[in-house]
Amino acid sequence: MKETKNAGKGLSAPVQPDKILGAIVRMNSMPRTEIVKKLWDYIKAKKLQDANDKRTILADEKLKPFFGANKLNMMKLAGCISEHITK
Numbered sequence: 001m002k003e004t005k006n007a008g009k010g011l012s013a014p015v016q017p018d019k020i021l022g023a024i025v026r027m028n029s030m031p032r033t034e035i036v037k038k039l040w041d042y043i044k045a046k047k048l049q050d051a052n053d054k055r056t057i058l059a060d061e062k063l064k065p066f067f068g069a070n071k072l073n074m075m076k077l078a079g080c081i082s083e084h085i086t087k
Contacts, residue, residue: 011031011032011033012031012033013031013032013087014029014030014031015029015030015031015032015035015085015086015087016029016085016086016087017030017035017084017085018084018085018086020065020066020084021035021066021081021084021085023062024038024039024042024062024063024066025038025039025042026038032081032085035081035085036077036078036081039077039081042062043057043063046060048060048063050071055073055074055075056071056072056073056074057071057072057073057074057077058070058071059071059072066080066084067080068080
């Protein structure tokens with residue numbers, strides 16, 4: 001298999017979730033894209049999208065410390081991820 005020029009850089013670079021994010025997506029080092037996928041899998045499995053506004057994610061007990069609030073607009077999800085990872 002041929003490696004791409006940007007493998008391991010940018011969004012595909014592995015990052016380490018902190019304990020708060022790790023409680024949701026596991027503590028393994030992984031690319032941001034995988035973290036986003038696991039977060040959405042969790043949100044959909046727990047039916048945490050607001051029924052009236054699908055852009056709003058309602059926090060359960062695991063997501064409250066991650067969001068720092070009871071709900072979050074999905075457009076701010078990337079910012080929350082950035083606050084809870086180390087490179």
